[in-house]
Amino acid sequence: MSAEIIYGDQLSQTLRDQMKTELANLKKKGIHPKLTVILIGDHPASRSYVSGKQKAAEYIGMDSELLQLSSETTEEELLSLIYELNQDDSVNGILVQLPLPTHINEQRVIEAISPIKDVDGFHPINIGKMMTNQETFLPCTPYGILTMLQMNKIDIAGKHAVVIGRSNIVGKPVGQLLLNENATVTYCHSRTTNMKELVQAADIVIVAVGRANMIDASYIKEGAVVIDVGINRLEDGTLTGDVDFDSVKEKAGYLTPVPKGVGPMTITMLLKNTIKAALNQCSHE
Ligand SMILES: NC(=O)C1=CN([C@@H]2O[C@H](COP(=O)(O)OP(=O)(O)OC[C@H]3O[C@@H](n4cnc5c(N)ncnc54)[C@H](OP(=O)(O)O)[C@@H]3O)[C@@H](O)[C@H]2O)C=CC1
Numbered sequence: 001m002s003a004e005i006i007y008g009d010q011l012s013q014t015l016r017d018q019m020k021t022e023l024a025n026l027k028k029k030g031i032h033p034k035l036t037v038i039l040i041g042d043h044p045a046s047r048s049y050v051s052g053k054q055k056a057a058e059y060i061g062m063d064s065e066l067l068q069l070s071s072e073t074t075e076e077e078l079l080s081l082i083y084e085l086n087q088d089d090s091v092n093g094i095l096v097q098l099p100l101p102t103h104i105n106e107q108r109v110i111e112a113i114s115p116i117k118d119v120d121g122f123h124p125i126n127i128g129k130m131m132t133n134q135e136t137f138l139p140c141t142p143y144g145i146l147t148m149l150q151m152n153k154i155d156i157a158g159k160h161a162v163v164i165g166r167s168n169i170v171g172k173p174v175g176q177l178l179l180n181e182n183a184t185v186t187y188c189h190s191r192t193t194n195m196k197e198l199v200q201a202a203d204i205v206i207v208a209v210g211r212a213n214m215i216d217a218s219y220i221k222e223g224a225v226v227i228d229v230g231i232n233r234l235e236d237g238t239l240t241g242d243v244d245f246d247s248v249k250e251k252a253g254y255l256t257p258v259p260k261g262v263g264p265m266t267i268t269m270l271l272k273n274t275i276k277a278a279l280n281q282c283s284h285e
Pocket residue numbers: 141164165166167168169170171188189190191192195208209210211229230231232262263264266
């Protein structure tokens with residue numbers, strides 16, 4: 001059997017076209033959703049993500065602004081910029097590109113962003129809402145993965161999902177969203193001792209580690225759904241995931257590629273969260 005490949009770029013195209021229409025209608029009502037991205041320093045991978053996001057915002061007709069700050073920016077300067085943006089009614093969504101330089105406390109920065117403008121879904125208030133299954137901004141990568149599964153009508157309830165990775169931005173929240181959808185969820189991480197055995201039992205495998213080709217077909221149960229979140233840049237400049245695509249595609253039921261898989265969906269959900277933020281904010285005025 002050969003896996004059905006889930007192309008996130010194609011699903012994103014559909015969703016972005018829908019948002020383009022929605023935005024045109026909102027603008028007629030005087031609602032102009034706007035996203036502000038703060039990028040500190042000059043990390044090449046961050047620059048590439050930020051430019052992908054800007055192109056996508058432009059495509060759907062969303063206002064977006066990039067505030068590029070020097071790597072010398074102090075935590076105090078960044079926090080006061082965030083407080084200004086929190087007060088600025090023309091800004092609906094705020095994203096501070098991670099990782100931050102080591103002299104800045106990431107958690108303090110995340111908590112400075114107003115939860116109503118936290119389109120990344122990283123603020124503890126929004127994480128708490130996600131954990132208690134309340135309406136909130138879902139973190140973009142997990143939300144994108146859930147959307148990919150739903151658009152392909154893949155059953156989640158009752159399935160055994162194994163998440164490899166437990167970061168705050170991907171692993172932990174994607175497991176939580178799958179749990180909210182009634183999957184039975186197992187997390188693996190660097191201290192897991194029987195990972196292969198656990199993954200071999202999984203109906204759905206989410207791989208979010210950042211190690212090229214770490215999961216090959218020997219880990220995968222016949223017909224399993226395999227979502228590759230990893231983004232690894234090889235020496236020749238090409239991107240590859242955490243999954244050995246060529247071997248796994250012969251065994252899995254569904255498989256996402258890298259590039260053109262989860263990455264574009266992350267950006268799409270960021271745009272979706274920004275529209276939601278604008279709608280919430282105008283109804284509170
Ligand atoms: N496509 C997209 O939209 C996005 C892609 N990414 C990519 O996803 C990948 C993961 O990102 P992120 O979660 O931020 O990364 P982190 O480095 O924060 O987390 C990596 C996780 O992998 C675990 N891990 C490390 N080595 C092993 C191992 N040998 N076996 C099992 N688990 C292991 C770590 O365990 P421990 O906790 O024990 O250290 C950790 O939980 C990266 O390649 C990143 O570039 C990230 C965000 C968005």
